[in-house]
Amino acid sequence: MTLVRLSGGLDLDTMRTVHTVLDGCLTRQPDALVVDLADTTVRNRLALSVFAATARRAAGWPAVPLVLCAPPPEAASWLAQSTACRVVPVRRDYAEAARAASAAAVPxxxxxxxxxxxxxxxxxxxxxxxxxxxxxxxxxxxxxxxxxxxxxxxxxxxxxxxxxxxxxxxxxxxxxxxxxxxxxxxxxxxxxxxxxxxxxxxxxxxxxxxxxxxxxxxxxxxxxxxxx
The missing domain is CATH 3.30.565.10 (Histidine kinase-like ATPase, C-terminal domain)
Incomplete structure (x- = not known):
């Protein structure tokens, strides 16, 4: 399982860097990918779509489940309201995310x-x-x-x-x-x-x-x- 901890501001500019990093993690084909958002400040709610795009790419290839964990309250609310982001499981902390990722792992x-x-x-x-x-x-x-x-x-x-x-x-x-x-x-x-x-x-x-x-x-x- 690969854990990525994001820190700093997430907006329409930095989401490109996030996409590149997550895409690089997926090419290594881990059993699961967990993204920790505890230290992330979401400056533009549209930037959260990077996680939906990554989840869809991961589902098609390399078949790696993606789980988000520990989003700040405002980001958690935006994720829950976003139709696009509903494809991405969100958990309260890393322990819950790791269990969800393990349950979704494939042979x-x-x-x-x-x-x-x-x-x-x-x-x-x-x-x-x-x-x-x-x-x-x-x-x-x-x-x-x-x-x-x-x-x-x-x-x-x-x-x-x-x-x-x-x-x-x-x-x-x-x-x-x-x-x-x-x-x-x-x-x-x-x-x-x-x-x-x-x-x-x-x-x-x-x-x-x-x-x-x-x-x-x-x-x-x-x-x-x-x-x-």
Missing amino acids: RLRERLEPVAEACRRARELVGDACARWRLPEAAGPASLVLSELVGNVVRHAGTPMQVTLTLRRPYLHLAVADGSGVPARIGSPDPRAEGGRGLMLVRAVAQRWGSAPAGHGKVVWATLPAI
Whole structure:
């Protein structure tokens, strides 16, 4: 669980910094994200929409529950009145927020892999283990294909150790691979006669959604598939 303590004034200018910080926390795929507002002065109630935007982004990917805690009385009242912010749970203190976040956490499987040829085989094994544990037999084939391509891209291009994460948040199975290269993953235009270079095209064709986001000094490439 990641805890972020905000301090100072929250307005339409500083909300951009808050959004960047929270977005960076989400790319690390914690089990939950708790934001402590005890030392925050809300100068513009519209700035509270940053939490609703973050919660919606977290729900789509990386399937991380977001909980606010200890808002000052006026901010708590504004959060309760805001239709947009009703998607964000608010608790009285950190202890209550931690319990709520733990209750909302979803199944997640992580493993660190080295950039070697065997990593793709291990990725397929992880998908098989996860889909068996979570009773998703029909998702195993497509998910194995997608995760193998994501891992293979790290082996071929980034050449760094990687963190593989599988998450079940119905109705989707989320797959993510974080590596140490800051070069964004992009779909290229391979030569039709070339044997390789189509990995991300295949990911796009099979996955419901996919994307690439900065994560620390590297990036994380993720994809979601129906959890069936």
